[in-house]
Amino acid sequence: MRSFGDEDSIFVDMDRLNPNTQTYQPKSLPEREAELDQLHSALRPATMGSTPLNAFVFGPTGQGKTVGISLKTSQLQEYADEKGLELHVVHVRCKGMDKSYHVMTHLVKKLREKRFGPGEELPSGYQKKTLLSMIIDELEAIGGTVIVILDEIDAIGNDDYILYELPRAEPEDVRLSIIGITNDLQFRENLDADVRSSLGEDEIEFAPYDANQLRDILARRAAGALRDTEIGDKDRPFATLESDVLTDDVIPLTSALAAQDSGDAREAIKLLFRACRFADDDGESTITEQHVRNAHEYLEQAAVERGIQSLPLQRALALLTVTHATISGTDQPETKDLHNLYEVFCEHIDTRAISERRFRDKLNDLADSSILAKDTRGRGQGLGQTNRYEVEVKVETVLDNLTDDSRIEAVIDEMLRPRMD
Ligand SMILES: Nc1ncnc2c1ncn2[C@@H]1O[C@H](COP(=O)(O)OP(=O)(O)OP(=O)(O)O)[C@@H](O)[C@H]1O
Numbered sequence: 001m002r003s004f005g006d007e008d009s010i011f012v013d014m015d016r017l018n019p020n021t022q023t024y025q026p027k028s029l030p031e032r033e034a035e036l037d038q039l040h041s042a043l044r045p046a047t048m049g050s051t052p053l054n055a056f057v058f059g060p061t062g063q064g065k066t067v068g069i070s071l072k073t074s075q076l077q078e079y080a081d082e083k084g085l086e087l088h089v090v091h092v093r094c095k096g097m098d099k100s101y102h103v104m105t106h107l108v109k110k111l112r113e114k115r116f117g118p119g120e121e122l123p124s125g126y127q128k129k130t131l132l133s134m135i136i137d138e139l140e141a142i143g144g145t146v147i148v149i150l151d152e153i154d155a156i157g158n159d160d161y162i163l164y165e166l167p168r169a170e171p172e173d174v175r176l177s178i179i180g181i182t183n184d185l186q187f188r189e190n191l192d193a194d195v196r197s198s199l200g201e202d203e204i205e206f207a208p209y210d211a212n213q214l215r216d217i218l219a220r221r222a223a224g225a226l227r228d229t230e231i232g233d234k235d236r237p238f239a240t241l242e243s244d245v246l247t248d249d250v251i252p253l254t255s256a257l258a259a260q261d262s263g264d265a266r267e268a269i270k271l272l273f274r275a276c277r278f279a280d281d282d283g284e285s286t287i288t289e290q291h292v293r294n295a296h297e298y299l300e301q302a303a304v305e306r307g308i309q310s311l312p313l314q315r316a317l318a319l320l321t322v323t324h325a326t327i328s329g330t331d332q333p334e335t336k337d338l339h340n341l342y343e344v345f346c347e348h349i350d351t352r353a354i355s356e357r358r359f360r361d362k363l364n365d366l367a368d369s370s371i372l373a374k375d376t377r378g379r380g381q382g383l384g385q386t387n388r389y390e391v392e393v394k395v396e397t398v399l400d401n402l403t404d405d406s407r408i409e410a411v412i413d414e415m416l417r418p419r420m421d
């Protein structure tokens with residue numbers, strides 16, 4: 001067994017390459033200068049005793065929206081503390097809160113914690129209107145300038161009560177600004193026009209990073225995180241990066257893979273971090289292109305496994321029909337045959353079956369998430385097209401990750417496993 005503490009490492013500060021924002025926050029985001037200037041302009045009135053503007057910040061996942069806003073509001077807070085201005089920033093992460101109601105209970109809790117310190121309870125059993133009055137009361141008790149950040153606000157779906165009411169609340173002697181953040185462009189499109197115009201006094205878009213920007217981001221994170229790795233000119237991080245542990249191809253390959261997937265900085269950092277950890281765990285002194293490729297494969301596999309684990313019942317059953325065909329050696333069966341098998345599964349576990357058309361939608365959803373491979377081909381002259389499906393991953397990966405629901409387990413144990421022997 002390995003002992004802690006007596007190993008050499010390529011890392012000098014591992015946290016710096018950790019994509020988790022609780023672990024490490026960059027001190028500057030040069031790639032987001034334009035967006036942060038826009039935010040600066042929206043918040044600046046706070047420094048002049050006026051009300052900062054409401055802003056709506058949007059862009060795909062992993063684009064520095066959360067860290068950017070946190071950097072800018074911390075900078076404003078520092079200024080306010082220095083000048084003795086009364087300013088409070090409240091950050092509510094709305095992920096998982098599927099109603100305005102939940103966002104409001106969390107907002108009440110956060111506002112109370114501003115006054116009384118951590119450990120306040122979530123209020124429960126109140127009507128939405130009462131919660132709104134509670135929020136207004138709390139805001140008035142705090143006073144001064146209050147900036148409320150509602151991060152991942154798309155979680156509330158169609159229930160936009162809080163977004164409609166809060167900008168109109170007008171608490172007395174409070175200069176209130178609301179910053180809504182979303183990575184769901186559809187949510188922004190679907191917002192009620194009144195909500196959009198009051199919340200989005202300023203709209204700030206974070207467009208996806210390109211491969212060159214990702215190179216610079218990775219170079220800055222790697223310098224300081226890895227041994228003997230430094231940047232010569234901070235305005236040209238990647239171009240002036242010198243490293244004894246990173247081979248030349250590593251950052252370009254990592255950026256190219258992340259840019260091609262989504263331009264997501266979180267994914268790019270995660271990939272580089274995993275590649276470095278693979279090298280470090282093997283006791284190697286350099287990180288190579290192969291480590292990046294292994295890390296990419298590992299993360300893709302992990303994402304597919306998470307995707308399989310979270311499949312709802314109908315999609316899981318649809319996946320099992322294709323898996324059953326693979327195990328039985330049936331080469332790419334027709335959707336109709338898969339649906340027949342699906343009906344047998346449903347009967348076995350006493351569940352109502354969905355129609356063949358909706359079943360086909362489930363198969364297509366699985367193909368969209370790269371769990372199934374879809375092949376569209378002609379049936380022969382004049383006979384139209386047909387879709388054939390195959391499992392993209394190993395049969396074992398499917399069976400091992402579909403274990404949460406006892407009905408699914410029954411189908412696997414009684415109808416699939418016996419065919420594997
Ligand atoms: N320009 C940058 N320089 C260095 N690190 C960055 C940069 N942009 C983003 N990051 C890092 O990428 C990760 C994701 O950033 P962040 O959480 O701010 O994204 P986001 O746009 O809010 O994503 P989501 O919509 O998923 O919440 C964090 O680890 C962050 O530190």
